[in-house]
Amino acid sequence: MSARFDDLGADGAPARLGIMGGTFDPIHIGHLACAEQAREAFGLDAVVFIPTGIPAFKRDRAVTDAADRLAMCRLAVLPNRHFDVSSLEIDRPGVTYAVDTVRALRAHYPANVELFFITGADSILSIARWRESAAIASLTRFIAVTRPGYAVTDAFKAELASLGDYDVSYLEVTALAISSSMLRQRVHDGFSLRYLTTLPVCDYIYRRGLYRGPGAAPFATACPQ
Numbered sequence: 001m002s003a004r005f006d007d008l009g010a011d012g013a014p015a016r017l018g019i020m021g022g023t024f025d026p027i028h029i030g031h032l033a034c035a036e037q038a039r040e041a042f043g044l045d046a047v048v049f050i051p052t053g054i055p056a057f058k059r060d061r062a063v064t065d066a067a068d069r070l071a072m073c074r075l076a077v078l079p080n081r082h083f084d085v086s087s088l089e090i091d092r093p094g095v096t097y098a099v100d101t102v103r104a105l106r107a108h109y110p111a112n113v114e115l116f117f118i119t120g121a122d123s124i125l126s127i128a129r130w131r132e133s134a135a136i137a138s139l140t141r142f143i144a145v146t147r148p149g150y151a152v153t154d155a156f157k158a159e160l161a162s163l164g165d166y167d168v169s170y171l172e173v174t175a176l177a178i179s180s181s182m183l184r185q186r187v188h189d190g191f192s193l194r195y196l197t198t199l200p201v202c203d204y205i206y207r208r209g210l211y212r213g214p215g216a217a218p219f220a221t222a223c224p225q
């Protein structure tokens with residue numbers, strides 16, 4: 001599951017585990033800040049970042065090799081002792097569905113470990129379309145964090161409530177109007193990623209030549225970090 005937190009709850013004491021799912025192509029400070037703020041707000045003992053294998057809703061576009069996305073997640077979470085990364089979804093063949101992940105985590109951890117699935121506002125708006133979303137909702141609570149550009153209206157909340165028994169807590173987090181798409185575009189255009197993700201992740205991207213692609217612009221500075 002997650003090497004660092006495999007034993008969570010083994011002592012029988014109540015514990016709370018956050019699940020931060022995403023494509024993480026690449027991981028950025030928006031992901032890290034919302035996981036940290038959800039951890040603090042909900043008293044989570046740990047947050048496990050789980051990069052998707054083949055993301056269900058992004059099959060129309062090319063996604064960076066899973067090994068690179070996993071490596072960048074590992075580099076990014078390393079300094080936070082409450083964070084870890086799991087390769088569970090990458091190791092599972094086929095398209096990634098959250099229901100399989102939540103079932104696996106529920107089977108692994110004892111009942112005294114409560115699960116919280118952390119999602120951004122854009123993801124929560126699509127949750128009713130996730131495979132077996134009612135089954136997911138029976139196994140985990142959701143923390144939906146705010147994200148610039150995605151308004152979760154009262155009408156949407158009411159509609160979601162009418163669709164199923166989703167236990168969703170809405171959390172206002174620091175507004176960071178950044179996305180992985182924006183980071184990929186910046187590298188392609190020859191601009192720095194510094195301060196948009198962690199330095200080791202910047203370094204990894206440049207060393208591996210990720211996101212350059214054909215027709216990429218020369219780097220705008222001598223030190224592209």
Ligand SMILES: Nc1ncnc2c1ncn2[C@@H]1O[C@H](COP(=O)(O)OP(=O)(O)OP(=O)(O)O)[C@@H](O)[C@H]1O
Nearest residue numbers: 021022023024030119120123147176178179180181
């Ligand atoms: N800046 C942000 N603020 C809040 N939540 C975010 C932010 N960026 C991503 N998230 C959330 O993190 C999770 C994983 O996101 P994902 O890996 O798809 O990143 P992304 O930036 O949305 O990627 P892309 O631009 O490639 O679509 C999703 O639940 C998403 O809503």
Ligand SMILES: O=C(O)c1ccc[n+]([C@@H]2O[C@H](COP(=O)([O-])O)[C@@H](O)[C@H]2O)c1
Nearest residue numbers: 021022023055056057097098099130131
């Ligand atoms: O299970 C599904 O049908 C499903 C469909 C779309 C997204 N998700 C989950 O939502 C999280 C964010 O996904 P994404 O594609 O926005 O990076 C990630 O954990 C996905 O597994 C899950």
